[in-house]
Amino acid sequence: MRSRSDDGTNLAHTAEATTTRPTTPVGDVPREAGRSDAWGSMAFEDRMATVDFRVAEKAHIEVDSEVCRSCTTRSCVGACPAALFVPTADGGILFNYEECFECGTCYMICNNEGAITWSYPEGGHGVVYKKS
Amino acid sequence: MTERFDAVVVGAGPAGSAAALVLAQGGASVCLLERGPFPGSKNMYGGVIYGRILDGLIPQWWDEAPVQRWVTRRCTTMLTAGQALTIDYRTSAWGSPPYNGATAFRPDFDAWLAGKAEAAGAVLVCSTTATGLLRNEAGAIVGVRTDRPDGDIEARTVIACDGVNSFLAKEAGLYHHAEADHFTLGVKEVLALPRRDIEERFGLRGLEGADFEIVGCTGDVPGGGFIYTNLDSIAVGLVLSLPGLAASKRRPEDILAEMKTHPAIAPLVEGAELKEYSAHLIPEGGYDMMPELGQDNLLIAGDAAAMCLAAGIWLEGVNFAIGSGAAAGEAVVEALTRGGVVAQPLEGYRRRLENSFVLADHKKLRRAPGLVLSDRVQSRYPQLACNLAERMFTVDNPSPKKGMVALGRQEIKRSGVRLRDLARDAWTGLRTFG
Amino acid sequence: MTAGGARLGAARLGVAMKWVDLRPEIDSLTGAVHTDARFSGASGADQAALELALQLGGTWGADVVVVSVGPAGSETMLREALAAGATQALRVDGDTAMASQDVARALAETFKGLGVDLVLCGDWSLDRGSGSVPAFLAGAMGFAQALGLVSIAPDGRSPCGLSAQRRLDGGRRERLRIQAPAILSVESGAARLRRAALTRVIEARKATVEVRPAPTPVGAPHLAPTRVGPYRPRARTLPPPSLTLSPRERVLALTGALVERTPPQTLVLEAPEAAERILDQLRTWGYLT
Numbered sequence: 001m002r003s004r005s006d007d008g009t010n011l012a013h014t015a016e017a018t019t020t021r022p023t024t025p026v027g028d029v030p031r032e033a034g035r036s037d038a039w040g041s042m043a044f045e046d047r048m049a050t051v052d053f054r055v056a057e058k059a060h061i062e063v064d065s066e067v068c069r070s071c072t073t074r075s076c077v078g079a080c081p082a083a084l085f086v087p088t089a090d091g092g093i094l095f096n097y098e099e100c101f102e103c104g105t106c107y108m109i110c111n112n113e114g115a116i117t118w119s120y121p122e123g124g125h126g127v128v129y130k131k132s
Numbered sequence: 133m134t135e136r137f138d139a140v141v142v143g144a145g146p147a148g149s150a151a152a153l154v155l156a157q158g159g160a161s162v163c164l165l166e167r168g169p170f171p172g173s174k175n176m177y178g179g180v181i182y183g184r185i186l187d188g189l190i191p192q193w194w195d196e197a198p199v200q201r202w203v204t205r206r207c208t209t210m211l212t213a214g215q216a217l218t219i220d221y222r223t224s225a226w227g228s229p230p231y232n233g234a235t236a237f238r239p240d241f242d243a244w245l246a247g248k249a250e251a252a253g254a255v256l257v258c259s260t261t262a263t264g265l266l267r268n269e270a271g272a273i274v275g276v277r278t279d280r281p282d283g284d285i286e287a288r289t290v291i292a293c294d295g296v297n298s299f300l301a302k303e304a305g306l307y308h309h310a311e312a313d314h315f316t317l318g319v320k321e322v323l324a325l326p327r328r329d330i331e332e333r334f335g336l337r338g339l340e341g342a343d344f345e346i347v348g349c350t351g352d353v354p355g356g357g358f359i360y361t362n363l364d365s366i367a368v369g370l371v372l373s374l375p376g377l378a379a380s381k382r383r384p385e386d387i388l389a390e391m392k393t394h395p396a397i398a399p400l401v402e403g404a405e406l407k408e409y410s411a412h413l414i415p416e417g418g419y420d421m422m423p424e425l426g427q428d429n430l431l432i433a434g435d436a437a438a439m440c441l442a443a444g445i446w447l448e449g450v451n452f453a454i455g456s457g458a459a460a461g462e463a464v465v466e467a468l469t470r471g472g473v474v475a476q477p478l479e480g481y482r483r484r485l486e487n488s489f490v491l492a493d494h495k496k497l498r499r500a501p502g503l504v505l506s507d508r509v510q511s512r513y514p515q516l517a518c519n520l521a522e523r524m525f526t527v528d529n530p531s532p533k534k535g536m537v538a539l540g541r542q543e544i545k546r547s548g549v550r551l552r553d554l555a556r557d558a559w560t561g562l563r564t565f566g
Numbered sequence: 567m568t569a570g571g572a573r574l575g576a577a578r579l580g581v582a583m584k585w586v587d588l589r590p591e592i593d594s595l596t597g598a599v600h601t602d603a604r605f606s607g608a609s610g611a612d613q614a615a616l617e618l619a620l621q622l623g624g625t626w627g628a629d630v631v632v633v634s635v636g637p638a639g640s641e642t643m644l645r646e647a648l649a650a651g652a653t654q655a656l657r658v659d660g661d662t663a664m665a666s667q668d669v670a671r672a673l674a675e676t677f678k679g680l681g682v683d684l685v686l687c688g689d690w691s692l693d694r695g696s697g698s699v700p701a702f703l704a705g706a707m708g709f710a711q712a713l714g715l716v717s718i719a720p721d722g723r724s725p726c727g728l729s730a731q732r733r734l735d736g737g738r739r740e741r742l743r744i745q746a747p748a749i750l751s752v753e754s755g756a757a758r759l760r761r762a763a764l765t766r767v768i769e770a771r772k773a774t775v776e777v778r779p780a781p782t783p784v785g786a787p788h789l790a791p792t793r794v795g796p797y798r799p800r801a802r803t804l805p806p807p808s809l810t811l812s813p814r815e816r817v818l819a820l821t822g823a824l825v826e827r828t829p830p831q832t833l834v835l836e837a838p839e840a841a842e843r844i845l846d847q848l849r850t851w852g853y854l855t
Contacts, residue, residue: 104413143634
């Protein structure tokens with residue numbers, strides 16, 4: 001599968017790295033009436049769009065979905081600040097690597113040895129902060 | 133294979149650039165590696181840069197450092213659902229040289245500091261990720277491997293300043309405690325706000341800046357919040373304990389959005405437009421979870437050595453990174469002048485850290501992380517303090533005013549805090565911070 | 567393709583690159599563009615052109631010369647090109663707002679002086695985006711042009727022949743056979759720039775980038791606004807209908823359907839009478855008193 005990103009670079013996705021976005025709402029969905037202030041109701045995609053990600057060709061995250069099937073906590077799904085992990089119906093985990101903050105929360109929080117293999121993306125790629 | 137360097141420094145953050153600067157000033161040949169496209173591009177923080185440590189490295193640094201504002205107002209705020217109690221300290225002394233703390237964008241500040249190292253003679257190589265330690269047949273560390281073709285760099289000493297995830301320190305086996313409970317997740321929004329609004333909302337003038345540290349804003353996840361002012365933006369963020377976050381099943385940005393709706397916070401942040409969202413891990417375990425400082429020809433500094441100080445009222449990191457990086461640089465220069473290969477820089481490095489604030493502060497505050505993230509400090513004490521303040525300042529005529537002692541006793545009872553715990557925490561606090 | 571023929575491909579390959587901010591900040595109120603040197607570099611298309619030139623240069627044993635018309639900051643980009651494998655880098659002093667024809671003229675002079683007979687470049691720059699420099703360059707040098715290519719490879723039949731593909735409307739592709747001298751512009755997807763070897767990166771830090779003075783502009787810029795249209799205010803945001811209404815009522819409220827109003831009429835009148843009618847109508851609506 002080959003697709004083109006905005007800056008025209010070619011992204012070759014590995015079979016495990018899918019670009020599926022979580023379908024469940026993960027953004028700041030206001031929970032109560034009167035909470036839907038301009039900043040509170042921001043869509044998660046808009047939040048992520050404020051960050052510059054220079055996507056590398058090769059994924060720097062690997063998930064062994066076999067291990068995930070036996071996982072009951074799935075902490076990575078909720079805790080990843082970029083919401084890169086999505087549970088699948090068959091008990092596995094789908095993941096993205098493109099919009100990764102490279103924080104390391106996922107592998108730190110994962111309680112199943114070997115489920116998440118995480119390294120830094122290729123030099124010059126990945127997240128680039130401007131105002132942080 | 134490239135020329136052999138006296139030292140290769142991995143990571144051009146504050147620790148790495150300080151190390152490279154000291155090494156270059158000391159006449160050593162040094163290669164400074166950075167995996168981002170420019171120094172600082174991978175870095176975010178919750179905070180303030182305390183620049184006193186720079187005085188010795190870059191005289192009059194405040195004239196040239198890319199600073200946003202000088203912190204002259206330091207607030208510690210305790211929040212409950214509808215209450216807030218703030219200790220608000222301000223001084224004009226921090227608003228003039230030599231200053232105390234500064235807010236800055238790390239991509240600016242780190243790039244500036246790395247530029248200083250480069251100007252002193254360090255070879256800065258960006259967009260290059262160190263993938264591992266280079267070892268000779270005998271197993272001794274002789275440099276690092278990188279992800280570039282023909283990418284091995286040979287050096288007498290490796291200084292790993294590769295951040296909180298330090299794969300080099302882990303590869304060398306220096307970490308004995310790298311569990312999730314020693315780390316917190318920091319998430320931050322930089323929100324654009326006109327300069328005049330910032331000055332009005334935070335009561336500032338010119339380049340004065342404010343720094344809010346907030347406890348009680350993270351729901352059932354242990355952690356804290358912060359607000360800092362930049363020139364025409366504010367940084368609002370949270371620090372969340374990893375196990376707490378996992379257990380809560382809540383999203384970090386949701387907790388942050390909730391803090392922003394608190395009646396004490398909303399007027400400060402409302403209407404501001406998100407410019408950049410960011411996230412990073414913070415090593416908050418303190419002294420007791422620190423890794424070994426190095427082995428043979430490898431030294432680790434900054435976040436890689438877990439040198440972030442997260443002790444409640446003191447939240448510092450960049451200064452510890454610069455302090456440890458500079459100490460590592462000095463130790464290597466010393467080892468080189470003493471005859472290079474024979475002398476090991478590790479002893480000198482440890483000695484320098486122990487004699488400076490870097491390890492002294494951490495040692496003194498070793499109990500702080502546990503205390504700060506405890507349930508009582510996180511929610512019960514803020515609740516107790518806010519309730520007490522509310523009772524003190526509520527005028528319920530015609531009932532006569534109650535004495536402070538009586539109020540205190542009633543509120544402690546109502547809060548469910550046991551006196552024994554209160555006394556013990558007070559004692560721990562006194563021993564730690566006193 | 568290796569030695570054997572009388573002359574293999576181009577003796578010298580040229581690459582034209584532009585240093586641009588890849589992620590400029592645009593003030594949403596004023597439209598002012600803020601650029602940042604740290605975020606500047608070669609666009610994906612220019613990088614693809616360099617990569618293809620390096621591949622062809624490798625096949626033909628030809629030198630690759632990279633030229634950029636731009637400010638001093640462009641030298642970082644040129645050093646990166648040297649690190650990736652270019653043999654020579656030149657900067658013509660200029661600013662990023664120079665007219666395309668002047669840029670093309672400066673490039674043409676430089677490439678001619680170097681004896682380059684095949685030039686590769688990106689299809690269009692990220693900041694101007696008119697894609698006219700390659701065409702002007704072909705005109706100035708008197709070379710053939712093949713623009714917007716998605717792939718380039720030696721054709722394997724003639725020693726210096728190339729076969730290339732470009733996109734046409736409706737998903738069709740056109741296959742071209744190209745013979746130097748020629749100007750080729752490529753899309754960003756055509757190739758991904760190789761990663762430079764570490765040794766070369768360190769060497770390139772000190773490599774010399776020859777600087778040529780800026781050319782004198784030929785005259786007026788070739789793209790200049792001749793007329794500015796009238797000011798059109800932004801669409802007004804209307805408050806949404808109350809949530810207590812039924813979906814049907816909300817749709818009606820939003821569209822204005824079934825609401826009683828005077829139907830529009832078309833009148834053909836003499837000028838004074840028409841003016842009277844307009845004034846009357848404005849008084850009725852309350853704009854005039």
